[in-house]
Amino acid sequence: MEPVFLFSQFFNGLVLGCIYVLLSLGLTVVFGTLGVVNFAHGALYMLGAYAAYTVATHLHLNFLACLILCPVIVAGIGMVLEKCLISKLYKLPHYYNLLLTFGIMFIIQDAIKIIFGPEGEPFNIPDLLQGAVNLGFMYYPKYRLFILVVTALLSGGLWLFIEKTRLGAIIRAGTDNAEMADALGTNISWTFTLIFGLGAGLSGLAGVLAAPIQNVQPAMGMDILVQTFVVVIIGGMGSIGGSILAGLVIGQILTFSIVFWPPGSTTLIYAFMALVLVTRPRGFFGRVSFFE
Amino acid sequence: MTLLQLENVHAAYDESQVLSGVSLEIAKGELVTLLGRNGAGKTTTLRTIMGLLPPRSGRISFNGQAINGLAPNRIAKLGVGYVPEERGIFPSLTVSENLMFPSWGRGETGWSLERIFHFFPRLHERASHKGSQLSGGEQQMLAIARILRAKMDLLLLDEPTEGLAPLLVETIGTILKEIKGSGLTVLLVEQNTRFACQIAERHNILYGGKIVHTCSNDEFMRDTEIQHKYLGV
């Protein structure tokens, strides 16, 4: 097998990994702070893709506008969901969490089917990002490189935001001890709304970025949700660094298993998850085990 | 002038009633204690004042304003500072970040960072360490400093000497006297009666879900019967 082929597969794995990273970052931050496992996260991803389709096709705005506008829209939807529904979960037993977020997922999915139809919508790679770039040793599609760059910038930005800013410190404090943050004068319910909005926005952004390389269709969120959970669990629930590392690893495993052993491509990541959990029950960098 | 007043406050966790009619009054500038045996409900009283456990009935007023039923962050913004038994330091925030925490809430800041670091040199040395790396004594100092930074009017302090070495207990005592001198009102919960007698002016004794006795420090020190009956010392 040619090295160039392997390299391009490696890059494909990175790009796929990037989508997982963006999706799992939101999921893991929401879990770490609010203690909510959000099964509607994939539906928000799908909403991001449909928002991009709508903004590009019906409002005739360019891709850059999609990239900025759509995550904001999805974040707004997320914040409304948190204020009206998710926030009721904090005092309820865990199975309500499952029921409610699963329910939200189906409602969003069916609403999209009713509005746009079940068959999906075409979404082309924006003109500016079409074609390939010469990397010296191979040509690689511009748009895929673009996803790599955006994800790298965004992960770095998110890290800076959480570690270095005042709002980031509040988010960390809310994760450490929400009750104490409240007793020290922080309006913790708005902080939680903001965090859920942030998670939703990241998910929406992943949806916009994925729209040109995947099919924009109602089930796209459901399909990717399970893999995203695998990423979050392997990375360690609540850990940002863990999500980034695990997202990239899972991207590679999926891509290379499709190349070398297609029948095993769907099971291999679960085998890997089992292996990780047996040796490290809390995942790579998790503070608590998923099953604790 | 009364700063904090509790009238017939009832509080419970689900089914188990803990406070059944607590009445208590603290004047501005006082340093008073809340004493009682283990499990008497001292921590519960502080949590109820802070709004972390809303009272089932009764009235709590602060600076003349009813605060029962308000969210903890609203109560904090009115000037009530809380240092829980576990100190409540955020482990993933640095000492400096822990200190900036409540200061924006009230639009006015209390002690400057310079003053705090001058007063707590140990915190200065550890300014960039994470909360998780601090010793018990350092955590206690940071928890108190955090309230000073925010210019609160009332400090609810839950067993500050618990688990600290004698030398540190003495340091905490000095700090509290100094803080009192600067005008802050303190409601102190203590198991260490000897320590409480060294710094407090007045004691409230919690027993059976009520305040059964309140007296000056002198009276309390003379009355060994009270000490024996309600505190078991």
Ligand SMILES: Nc1ncnc2c1ncn2[C@@H]1O[C@H](COP(=O)(O)OP(=O)(O)O)[C@@H](O)[C@H]1O
């Ligand atoms: N979270 C809780 N849930 C149920 N019961 C509690 C809880 N916290 C305290 N209690 C009970 O309330 C009573 C008073 O506790 P607490 O206020 O912590 O006492 P103290 O601080 O005086 O030692 C105890 O009997 C304790 O078991």
Ligand SMILES: [Mg+2]
């Ligand atoms: Mg206690």
